[in-house]
Amino acid sequence: MRYGSIEAGGTKFVCAVGDDDFNIVDSVHIPTTTPEETLAKVVEYFKKFDHIDAFGIASFGPIDVRKDSDKYGWIIKTPKKGWSNVNFVGTMKREFGVPVYWTTDVNGSAYGEYIKRRQSxxxxxxxxxxxxxxxxxxxxxxxxxxxxxxxxxxxxxxxxxxxxxxxxxxxxxxxxxxxxxxxxxxxxxxxxxxxxxxxxxxxxxxxxxxxxxxxxxxxxxxxxxxxxxxxxxxxxxxxxxxxxxxxxxxxxxxxxxxxxxxxxxxxRPVVPHNGSATFGDFVLAKKALDESKK
Known part of the structure; x- marks a missing residue:
């Protein structure tokens, strides 16, 4: 399996590809500019790989996580100029057609730390x-x-x-x-x-x-x-x-x-190299993939 992680921040997007063991295979930092430019570069990066099985996306917000909402998967009313009402998940699903786990940037970090700490x-x-x-x-x-x-x-x-x-x-x-x-x-x-x-x-x-x-x-x-x-x-x-x-x-x-x-x-975080969200995103991507098979 190959998992995609997007840690979407107000300054930069950290995109990474992980393997079955949630190790980083490749990663890139993309400056956060306009939604159109930034998401185009995100899509371009992940298209370089022959396949991505699922994505974990941890984004700045506020975001809509209500699955019964018309704006599920959107960045909604945000102080980040130009980023209100951006259909983030819709863009990724349209381009890749794979399961996506959608949550906040800090939730991604929290989940990465939770999983890593439970391992010990x-x-x-x-x-x-x-x-x-x-x-x-x-x-x-x-x-x-x-x-x-x-x-x-x-x-x-x-x-x-x-x-x-x-x-x-x-x-x-x-x-x-x-x-x-x-x-x-x-x-x-x-x-x-x-x-x-x-x-x-x-x-x-x-x-x-x-x-x-x-x-x-x-x-x-x-x-x-x-x-x-x-x-x-x-x-x-x-x-x-x-x-x-x-x-x-x-x-x-x-x-x-x-x-x-x-x-x-x-x-402080136990996941090294400021990687809590990336690690968490990989595990959440697997969770989204597993849920899609039920």
């Missing part, structure tokens, strides 16, 4: 994944099923308590201002200090402020869903930052619930 510890039943980069999102897998029925969760838009040293920052979310994404995503570094996150010194106080907000997100997932583990990924989540989140979680949560050792409960 089959007692794990639930994993949540928070990505903090250009935006913030979260996906949760419980007993091999994604959280969300009417749609996928928009975790980046939960409300958070403001840090006392950050009260003058309005936030950058065009819809809510100071939701979690509005105060803790990657672009908020530059919005506060005119310095990009990767150029912000590790001892700058803004790291602690953002860790304070992300820790509140971890608490929200903890008390609502009680996952076995929470994974922090995305460009903001360096090893040093994840340690700051653990410290803030410890202070804010005050051992209210037993979550076990924090370095296991709150961790």
């Amino acid at each position: 510890n089959n007692k794990i039943e639930a994993v949540s994944y928070i990505t903090d980069g250009t935006g913030i999102g979260a996906g949760t897998v419980i007993n091999d099923e994604f959280l969300g029925v009417r749609g996928t969760p928009e975790f980046g838009h939960i409300r958070v308590k403001r840090h006392r040293d950050d009260m003058d920052f309005d936030g950058i979310c065009p819809y809510h201002g100071d939701c979690l994404e509005g105060v803790a995503s990657g672009p908020t570094f530059e919005a506060r200090n005119n310095i990009k996150g990767q150029d912000t010194p590790p001892d700058d106080p803004v790291w602690n402020i953002i860790a304070y907000y992300v820790a509140q997100g971890v608490i929200s997932l903890t008390v609502n869903f009680r996952p076995d583990q929470i994974v922090l990924g995305g460009g903001v989540c360096t090893p040093q930052f994840v340690e700051k989140v653990r410290d803030q979680f410890n202070l804010l949560f005050d051992n209210y619930l037993d979550v076990g050792p924090l370095d296991e409960y709150i961790s």
Whole structure:
């Protein structure tokens, strides 16, 4: 079998082909420009291979995942300019005629981490994944099923308590201002200090402020869903930052619930080379193929 993975991001599309064991056979990065140009390049890439048996697509959103909806498989109302109302799944099915598993970018990462972690510890039943980069999102897998029925969760838009040293920052979310994404995503570094996150010194106080907000997100997932583990990924989540989140979680949560050792409960991805979504997409593609045979 040969599986196709598309990790569709606001900056780039990561496309890959995997084998029966979900190893990457080939991959390419395609810049995200217009829907027409980007999807044409995606199709062109996969057409190079003699066959693709199924696709797993993990896309930025919001997306429509309701299979009874007229817009199932579409990117719907999105802040990404020009990408609202794009029939992503329809394009791939028209070009390739194979099963497609359709979900969010962060769900793809969550599923990859869930499967990989269960390979070494089959007692794990639930994993949540928070990505903090250009935006913030979260996906949760419980007993091999994604959280969300009417749609996928928009975790980046939960409300958070403001840090006392950050009260003058309005936030950058065009819809809510100071939701979690509005105060803790990657672009908020530059919005506060005119310095990009990767150029912000590790001892700058803004790291602690953002860790304070992300820790509140971890608490929200903890008390609502009680996952076995929470994974922090995305460009903001360096090893040093994840340690700051653990410290803030410890202070804010005050051992209210037993979550076990924090370095296991709150961790970075175990799939190497930022490959959580690609690995997850391969497994989801197989799932779509298996379901199509029933």
